[in-house]
Amino acid sequence: MQENVNVSTGAERAAPPQPPAQPTLTPAAKKRRAVKWLTGFLFALPVLLGIVIFNFYPAIQALVSSFMHDDKFEWFYNYETMFSFDPDTFKVFGNTVFYALVSVPFGLVLGYFLALAANFKIKGISVYRMLLYLPVIIPGVASGLVFTYMFGSLAHNGAFNHILNAMGLGEWSFFEAENSSMATLIFMGVWSAGGSMIIWLSAFKNIPSVLYEAAKLDGANALQCLTHITIPMSTPLIFYNLVTGFIAALQCTTPLVVVGGRFDHMGGGAGDSLYFISVKILNEFNYGLYEYASALAFVLFAVVGLFTLVLFKTSRWVYYGEDKE
Amino acid sequence: MTRSLSPQERNRSARRQRHVIEALQYTCLTVLAIIFLFPFLLMVGQSFMPEIDFQRGLLFPIHFTLRGYEQLFAQPNYLNYFLNTVFIVVFNVVAMPLAASFCAYSFARLKWKGRELCFAMVLSTLMIPGVVTQIPLYLLFSSLGWTNTPLPLTIPNLFGGGAINIFLFRQFMHGIPYELEEASTIDGANVFQRYFFITLPLCKPILLFVAVGAFTSSWGDYFQPMFYYTDPEKYTLAVAIYKVVMLDGVSENSVAMAAGVFMSVLPALVFFLLQRKLIDGIMVGAVKG
Structure with missing residues (x-):
């Protein structure tokens, strides 16, 4: 051949x-x-x-x-169970969607400000860039270990509580209480903002400096440059970031490594406040309920598809240059 | 400013202003860097911290001990976990870039009917969430007797090495001038030679990017291996840390932190060595993606 x-x-x-x-x-x-x-x-x-x-x-x-139950076809048995009997369903889907809707834009905005700082024209900037990006490459289990400890109570020598306590702000519950777990998980996103920082930096690099020079001549200030040049020129990357970010966030399994088996469900968090779809699928799998887990996975697939579809349908704000109007 | 400044003075004040701005920029970046590194500095510090210090509520150790590491490596199977992980990582670091570039070569350089349709099919798999295919794959691999072996985590990567990687390679190959290949064709190179000796060496930046991606994802992955590893003697490092350290719990904080440090050293090292090229590669990937 x-x-x-x-x-x-x-x-x-x-x-x-x-x-x-x-x-x-x-x-x-x-x-x-x-x-x-x-x-x-x-x-x-x-x-x-x-x-x-x-x-x-x-x-x-x-x-x-x-569509099966006990190896026999029973069309919507699993889907019916999911939406009419399983007490976790709405909590799990609600948590996942809420987390995606908040954490993805939060990460993008944070990454933007980080990129502004990492774009300063000073000596040694690449070292700073590297340090800001470093948390992204630390493996999930390792950072899970650290954050579990850092968000721990005073009795467990939690670092954040030590600092807050020293500042006279008392002890915070973080992952230990139902009403603060989700906020804590989203706050943890600060340390992975380096990922979107890099994407913003590459966006900055690709914007012709002529545009800024012209704007400066016309008397534009920094804020106007941001809203009229930087953001419009970066829309393809923002869009890319939104799509991949939502797809990843909807499949998030981080609670497995930050709360582990400490509460009712493995990876569920206090009062199931961090119970996400992917984690529930894993738990159902571990109970041997493969068919039910598959049904859950397909509903997740549908949610991911819906998010992507909505993003693409509303993507008229994305600017791909003059030629593709 | 009422009094007019001499040119010299104006120059000096401008320079002073620039110095002030630069100092502010350095301060801002340093504060950010400290915030970002704080958790990991703590991890390293506490891995050397004796239990007495921990119980006294110190954040960083004032005494120094290697007990955490000693206890970590004294676990009976730790070397096995490490070797298992190394096998998977080395296999994937070699296989994924090669497989992805091989298939991408077909989509970028060879013309054949049905090519675009096949490429669209490859990209369509990006939409399928991993958990959807996870359970049938588990059943498939366990019927093959592949559980508790590295096979489910390595063999599938021979088949294309990931849709996103194929996409990145294809984009990159489109940017390589075709004349080189034409010249080598005239010199009598066949299609394999053109792929391996002409195109592949020119793909170095993206090869490196994909290889490092393969490294970090297979080194740190705990979710997939968790499905396949049930025998505590055969875990990978990430699964071992997850199951042994996090779920079962260890008696001393320093052991957990030592496990975290051991897990992070290699990725950090790879990152520090390849830093400049990697960040450029990530930017290339980001723009192209």
Whole structure:
């Protein structure tokens, strides 16, 4: 096969692109064409096999088994259970959607201010950039360990409580109480803002400085530059960040490593205040309820799809340059 | 300002103003850096902290001990966990960039009917949340007898190495001038030679980016391995920390912190060594993505 490729591509590359309609083909040309197709196809074959075996087939199997109960078809049994009997459902979906809606914009805005600072034109700025980005590359379990400890109570020597206490602000409950867990988890997002900082920095890099010079000549101040140049020119990246951010946040499993098994459900947090869909799916899986877990996964899929669809439908504010009006 | 300044004076005051602004910028960045590093400095500090200091409510140790590390590595299977993880990481760091670039070469450089449709199908898999396929995959791999082995975490990466990576490679290859390949074709290079000797070496920035991505994701992943590892002798490091340290709990704080440090040292090292190239790569990836 390799020899064929050798011969054929050599001949065909030397020729300029041929007109599409060719009335008759010699057997040799036919063979050359087939080999060319085969070469392209074989190069892509690994990933085509991969998406069928590891994506499409399991997804279809999950869909089928979500309509089953005890290995028998019982159409909407699992979905009915989910929405009429399972007491966790609304809490779990509510928590996940709330977390996504708050944490993603919060991370974007924070990343923006961080990028402003990381864009100062001073010596050694790349070292600062690196330090601000460092928390992003710390593995989840390691940062989970640290934050579990840091948000701990005074009795557990929690660092934040020590600091707050020293400032005379008393002891805070953080992950230990139902009403403060979600806020604490979102606050933890501060330390991963380096990820969106980098994306903002690359956005800044891609904005032609001519625009700012022109604006300065017209007497624009910093705020006007931000709202009329930086933000409009960065909309494709903001959009990209929103889409990937929501998809990731809706599948968030961080509570597994920050609250672990300390409350009713594993990874559920105090009063299930941090109980997210992906974590619930894992728990149902661990109880052996594969079919129910699959149904939950499909509802999550639908939620992710809905978010993406809404983002794309409302994406008229994204500016891709003059040519693609 | 009522009094007019001499040019010299004006110059000096402008320079002073610039100095003040620069000092403010450094202060601002330093404060930010301290806030961002504080948790991890604490982790390192407390991994050397004896239990007495911890119980006295200190944040940073005043005594120094290696007990945390000793106890951590005294766990019977810790070396196994490490070796398991290293095997998975090394395999993926090599396999993912190679597989992704190989398939991307087809989508970027070879012309064949159905190419665009296939590429769209590859991208469509990005929409499927990981948990949807997780359970059927678990059933598939356990029927193959692959649980408690590194196979479920490595073998699938031979098949394309991730849709987003293929996308990044394809974008990057579009930016490489085609003339080089044409010249080598005339010199008689076949398609494999063109891929391996011409295109691949030119993809270095994105190769590095994908390889480091493969490293950090397979080194730190606990969610996927958790499905496949049930035997406490065979865990990966991340699963071991999650199950042994976090769920079961350890007696001393320094052991937990030592586990966290051990987990973070390698990614931090890789990051420090490749810092400049990596941040550029992330920017390339971000813009292209």
